[in-house]
Amino acid sequence: MKHLTDNEIIESVLRGNKGDYSLLIDRYKDKGFNLLKRILKNEMDAEEALQDSFLKAFNNISSFRKEAQFSTWFYKIVFNTGLSIHASKKRKLEQEMISIDETFDIGEIDLNVYASTENRTEYLLNIVDKLPIRNALVIILFYIDGLSLNEISKVLDISLVNTKVLLHRSRIVLKDLLIKHNYHKEYL
Amino acid sequence: MIHPKDELLNKYIDNELDSNELNELNQLILEKPEISDELRSMKIVENTLKEIEIISAPEGITSKIMDVINRSTKTIRKKVPYLFYSVVTFFSIGILGLVGYAASLSRGESTAITETINEASKLIPKENKIIDNSIGFLSAIFSSKDIYYIGIVLTLLLLISAYILIDSHKQIKNKIEHFS
Structure with missing residues (x-):
């Protein structure tokens, strides 16, 4: 039962076995949570959004x-869900999402992060986490979730x-x- | 716009450099040794990002979600292709209309049939008069020329309805995808 594919689990849920949906939750909860925590920057909001996402x-x-791939759809x-919760709290994200061409400067934030980290x-x-939201999400989806660039483009709805x-x-x-911080000179 | 040198570095990391580009990068490093620092830095970024640890979702979240799902009375069922069924129904009605029209064209034949029916009905007891009248009424409709125009109007209406149905279905689907 534990080795069912996503589609087999969905088939089972559609046949009325609601309980099998927990297999999908267990499979995607961590990755979903990582993504939401990056968007919402808050653990409680991320948990609420994760529950909301699974219910949707x-x-x-x-x-x-x-x-289609269930992972991409999910x-x-x-x-x-993360965006709508964030947008309901502040408008900053909308400004961050305006254009792909805009450049960003994290000069001051960088100094704070540099001062507060040890290595x-x-x-x-x-x-x-301080990068503009879409840049950070592409990195998370690519490196943590292992999504292809094509899948990421579908998730973020960009080319x-x-x-x-x-x-x-x-x-x-x-x-x-x-x-800038001479970190490249440290042992690789 | 990404600087061509940075594009080469990205391609190197993605293992997408062809032999010419690789030579170009080597040449750049020879000319400007600081580019080797940049390449080294890119490798560090790549290796570090690959090692990002995944943060675990809060404990008990699965049971929390399943509780909500189990409490809800909603049962998920396979989607019934209502659109397909409605289009098939509409077209079936259209085809029936056309058959009716075709029947009206063979007026002579239908008249003969009607006469046969009338003769036969004389032999049937009076209780069956209602059936006789209905058959007579139907054959009168299908032998009328007006049925031709009604058929055309009905077909047009059916085609327009089918188009509107498909279009509205697409719009609803897009809205659902947008909200989800």
């Missing part, structure tokens, strides 16, 4: 097309080219920050 997915599971729900890894992981630009630009910013 359950209520709409009959509209899920099996030719991440899209998670992303949109290169800690610094880098903290600075990822594949723009997804790639976001990833590349984020890497370049992080690379330049490491050089």
Whole structure:
């Protein structure tokens, strides 16, 4: 039972075995939580949004097309739920989401992060959270969730080219920050 | 716009450099040794990001969600293709209309049939008069030329209805995807 594919679990839920939905929850709760925590920057909000996302997915599971990946479909729900909760709290995110072409400057934030972290890894992981939301999400989806750029573009609802630009630009910013703080001279 | 040198570094990390680009990057490093620092820094970024640890979701979240699901009376069932059924129904009605029209074209034949029916009905007791009248009424309708125009109007209406149904279905689907 534990080795069922996502589609097999969905089939079972559609046959009326509601309990099997817990297998999908266990499979995606951590990844969904990571994404939401990056969007909402708050553990309680992220938990609430995660519950909301799973309930939305359950209520709409009959509209899920099996030719698509459940993970991509679910991440899209998670992303949109996170955005709507965030938008209801503040408008800053909307400004961050305006254009893919805008450049960003995290100069002052960078100094704070640099001052409050003890090593290169800690610094880098903290600075990822300070990147504009879409840049941070592309990194999380690519490196933690292992989604392809094509899947990420579907989740974020942007073109594949723009997804790639976001990833590349984020890497370049992080690379330049490491050089700025001479972290690149440390042992690899 | 990403600097061409940075694009080369990204491609190196993604293992997407062809031999010409690799030569170009090597040449750049020879000309500007600081680019090797940038390459090293890119590798550090890549390796560190690959090691990001996943944060676990709060304990007991699965049972919390399942409690809510189990409390709800809603049962998820497979989606019934209502749109498909309605289109099939509409077209079936349309086809029936056309059959009726075709029947009206064979007026002579239908008149003969009517006469046969009338003759036969004389032999049937009076209790069956209602059935006779109904058959007579129907054959009168299908032998009328007006049925031709009614058929065209009905077909047009059915096609327009089908188009509107498909269009509204697409819009609803888009809205659901947008909200989810």
